Amino acid sequence: MPLPLGPAEIVVDLAAIRANARLLRSTAGVPLIAVVKADGYGHGAVASARAAQEGGAEWIGTATVEEALALRAAGIEGPLLCWIGGPETDYAAAADADIDVSVGSLDQLAAVASALAGRDTPARIQLELDTGMSRAGAAPGAWDELFARAAAGERDGVWQVTGIWTHPACADEPDHPANARQERSFRDGIALAGRHGLRPGLRHLANSAATLLRPSARFDAVRCGIALYGLDPAPGRAPALGLRPAMTVRAPLVAVRDLAPGDAVSYGHRWVAEQPTTVGLVPVGYGDGIPRHASAPATSDPATVGIDGKRRPIRGVVCMDQFVVDLAGDRPAIGTEVVLFGPPSAGGPTAQDWAEAAGTINYEIVTRIGGRMTRRYVDSEKGRSER
Numbered sequence: 001m002p003l004p005l006g007p008a009e010i011v012v013d014l015a016a017i018r019a020n021a022r023l024l025r026s027t028a029g030v031p032l033i034a035v036v037k038a039d040g041y042g043h044g045a046v047a048s049a050r051a052a053q054e055g056g057a058e059w060i061g062t063a064t065v066e067e068a069l070a071l072r073a074a075g076i077e078g079p080l081l082c083w084i085g086g087p088e089t090d091y092a093a094a095a096d097a098d099i100d101v102s103v104g105s106l107d108q109l110a111a112v113a114s115a116l117a118g119r120d121t122p123a124r125i126q127l128e129l130d131t132g133m134s135r136a137g138a139a140p141g142a143w144d145e146l147f148a149r150a151a152a153g154e155r156d157g158v159w160q161v162t163g164i165w166t167h168p169a170c171a172d173e174p175d176h177p178a179n180a181r182q183e184r185s186f187r188d189g190i191a192l193a194g195r196h197g198l199r200p201g202l203r204h205l206a207n208s209a210a211t212l213l214r215p216s217a218r219f220d221a222v223r224c225g226i227a228l229y230g231l232d233p234a235p236g237r238a239p240a241l242g243l244r245p246a247m248t249v250r251a252p253l254v255a256v257r258d259l260a261p262g263d264a265v266s267y268g269h270r271w272v273a274e275q276p277t278t279v280g281l282v283p284v285g286y287g288d289g290i291p292r293h294a295s296a297p298a299t300s301d302p303a304t305v306g307i308d309g310k311r312r313p314i315r316g317v318v319c320m321d322q323f324v325v326d327l328a329g330d331r332p333a334i335g336t337e338v339v340l341f342g343p344p345s346a347g348g349p350t351a352q353d354w355a356e357a358a359g360t361i362n363y364e365i366v367t368r369i370g371g372r373m374t375r376r377y378v379d380s381e382k383g384r385s386e387r
């Protein structure tokens, strides 16, 4: 399909997110916390949250309190959980907006307590336990005191402890011994919380990979991010559920030129034509989140794009605003659609293909894409299209 010259675009199919939520919800068999942090992994947080709710997600999850507040301001209703707060975080605003705030340390519990002083309705908090990732969450040595203080605050009506949770480090490697270890540790934590009189209704551990690969990790809810957007959290390992990638990135071809043997391409002359060929210019670059690592010299196997159904490899390094692809003698018309990545049906590579070329994960490919590109929403079930 020809594109007008102009900015490249990110097309997000809300029907795919809705269908993925439905699939994840029914596979998990427990409530789905649809994770829309980092602007919905690049798909748009508000639209993604709405589509996930339409697909049956009971909860929405964000990283920061600010992200959660922004969703409320945009009209997203229903249970909403966030798990990152710092010294400047407005916990009172979160409580006013009926947002569950996760607490992962004694310091944070104290900050939440002081922000809530003087309120007459209990706020909602969830306790994050570190069961072996050494990232966020209370370390096992702090659990006893965290639970004691959390239980005291609950008795005093400051908050209600609505949930308890942890995060897996190796869920994309189903045979990794850390999976069973973390799950055991989490069960120990839940039991200890119970001995302090806490009965959090929502116990959760699983991310997308654990949801798909480890039924015992599903507990009372699952937190799915990447799978909601239709990407595989454990490439080659997760069962094929029929998840659909929601994002397609496309740009117009803006120039075609001939190269003679010896002509060198882009900064540093990292690629030199060995035979006559044609190359095309794609007007997006690392300023728009295209990973420079997916081109020479970082990789010997550069990323490709789809043009007229053919895969065309990047030649030379990706620049800030543009990159060059090998057209192998063909001369597509200016304005021809270049599919950077999307679902296989879009006619180009997948985000996973780019991840492999760039030595990263599909999460990073979709989350970093943006820059000057516009984002357009379509709904392949309802036939609507909007910006």
Ligand SMILES: *Cc1c(COP(=O)(O)O)cnc(C)c1O
Binding pocket: 035, 037, 063, 083, 167, 206, 207, 208, 209, 223, 224, 225, 226, 227, 233
């Ligand atoms: C990002 C995140 C998730 C979602 O992870 P996916 O692998 O994208 O499903 C779940 N829980 C927490 C705490 C997260 O930070």
